[in-house]
Amino acid sequence: GAVVSQHPSWVICKSGTSVKIECRSLDFQATTMFWYRQFPKQSLMLMATSNEGSKATYEQGVEKDKFLINHASLTLSTLTVTSAHPEDSSFYICLGSMNTEAFFGQGTRLTVV
Amino acid sequence: QQQVKQSPQSLIVQKGGISIINCAYENTAFDYFPWYQQFPGKGPALLIAIRPDVSEKKEGRFTISFNKSAKQFSLHIMDSQPGDSATYFCAASRNSGNTPLVFGKGTRLSVIA
Numbered sequence: 001g002a003v004v005s006q007h008p009s010w011v012i013c014k015s016g017t018s019v020k021i022e023c024r025s026l027d028f029q030a031t032t033m034f035w036y037r038q039f040p041k042q043s044l045m046l047m048a049t050s051n052e053g054s055k056a057t058y059e060q061g062v063e064k065d066k067f068l069i070n071h072a073s074l075t076l077s078t079l080t081v082t083s084a085h086p087e088d089s090s091f092y093i094c095l096g097s098m099n100t101e102a103f104f105g106q107g108t109r110l111t112v113v
Numbered sequence: 114q115q116q117v118k119q120s121p122q123s124l125i126v127q128k129g130g131i132s133i134i135n136c137a138y139e140n141t142a143f144d145y146f147p148w149y150q151q152f153p154g155k156g157p158a159l160l161i162a163i164r165p166d167v168s169e170k171k172e173g174r175f176t177i178s179f180n181k182s183a184k185q186f187s188l189h190i191m192d193s194q195p196g197d198s199a200t201y202f203c204a205a206s207r208n209s210g211n212t213p214l215v216f217g218k219g220t221r222l223s224v225i226a
Binding site: 042095 | 149154
């Protein structure tokens with residue numbers, strides 16, 4: 001099946017710093033990239049939807065200035081957590097969509113200390 | 114508003130038994146219903162998916178049953194094995210490719226010997 005490569009798989013950062021998470025669709029063109037967040041023992045919650053070349057659409061309650069999403073090409077989307085705080089510690093995962101199929105990245109475990 | 118309701122929250126099954134997880138949806142526009150398996154620390158992996166033109170789909174030990182009129186679908190795991198112990202998420206989306214998956218809250222399955 002198609003592959004979405006997500007990096008890094010885990011990251012520890014200090015409060016106040018920014019972290020960039022990258023998702024690349026390796027053998028297909030992800031026209032849409034969805035970004036989810038998952039807290040421990042909870043389900044996946046949609047944060048934002050991005051389409052190549054346009055601004056991301058954020059879900060209610062998600063700060064667009066804190067979670068910067070860039071979808072500059074059909075194969076690359078990035079999520080930058082700016083001025084990270086301990087409450088941003090979570091599992092972040094992208095879902096690349098092409099037509100009627102969608103594929104998850106491997107996820108990024110972010111720990112803010 | 115929870116668009117996909119999943120039950121039970123947790124399930125314990127004897128090795129060799131049948132694991133059954135149920136989901137119900139509200140949005141009649143949904144027409145893609147995947148199931149994901151997630152192991153601790155890993156991203157969800159697509160297990161099996163169904164579209165509403167069929168009432169059942171089987172892949173190995175995994176079967177999805179779909180009831181369009183009741184807006185319900187379920188996952189059956191036959192001959193459950195300890196290696197099947199994981200969290201399972203049902204999801205639903207519309208068939209446009211630009212709409213995100215909406216997830217159930219997950220079911221933690223434990224298969225005991």
